[in-house]
Amino acid sequence: MSTNIILCGVGGQGTVLASKLVASAAMKAGSKVMSAETIGMAQKGGSVFSHLRVGDDTVSPMISKGEADLIIGFEPSETVRMLPYLREGGAVITAIRPVMPVTAALSGSSYNGTEMISYLKSCSRIGRLVTVDTDEAIRSIGNPKAMNMVLLGAASRAGLLGSITHEDIIEAMKRKVKPQFVEMNIKALEFAEV
Numbered sequence: 001m002s003t004n005i006i007l008c009g010v011g012g013q014g015t016v017l018a019s020k021l022v023a024s025a026a027m028k029a030g031s032k033v034m035s036a037e038t039i040g041m042a043q044k045g046g047s048v049f050s051h052l053r054v055g056d057d058t059v060s061p062m063i064s065k066g067e068a069d070l071i072i073g074f075e076p077s078e079t080v081r082m083l084p085y086l087r088e089g090g091a092v093i094t095a096i097r098p099v100m101p102v103t104a105a106l107s108g109s110s111y112n113g114t115e116m117i118s119y120l121k122s123c124s125r126i127g128r129l130v131t132v133d134t135d136e137a138i139r140s141i142g143n144p145k146a147m148n149m150v151l152l153g154a155a156s157r158a159g160l161l162g163s164i165t166h167e168d169i170i171e172a173m174k175r176k177v178k179p180q181f182v183e184m185n186i187k188a189l190e191f192a193e194v
Contacts, residue, residue: 001056002055003055003070003161004067004087005053007049007050007071008049008072008073008075008079009099010074010075010099013147014145014147015037018050019052021173024172025168025169026054026162029163032054032058035051036050037050069087069162071083071085071090071091071092071094074148076094076096077116083125086125090125092128093151093155095131095150096135097134097135098112098116128160130154130158137188137191141187141191142184149188149189150189153169153190156189173185173189
């Protein structure tokens, strides 16, 4: 049995690092892991997403539409964009803090993410929805780059990462994150109450 996870956001939010931490934690625990990432637009603030499959029956890194058990969204519109990949009754964890796309900013749009959150709340496909006020987390932690760990912490605390535990992620963080950032990232991982 595999656990299929999609992580999505925009460039600079730490989507790829979060994916690598989950993969590292799963591999250390002895699970087979396959992943694929789209990062071409990462440095331009464009869409970034990772497909992550954990489990012995995994044969391909790509998750087909309707097969994701969990979507971790770092930006509300990116979360909505990836919904076709969620299986019926799957779980979604998303930040409520929007990142205005360049096209919206140039056109004078008033995008603030609330309509995306409302849509997610009304979506019958979603079995469990967890929204996280990442602005509050950023104020408390003092660093906006820790938002990815806040959402990853929410997923692990909710028990939505399959066999991967909160402690597994902390151990992966100690192996993969620069030592001077580990304490801040652990604080971020511990932030969200689910």
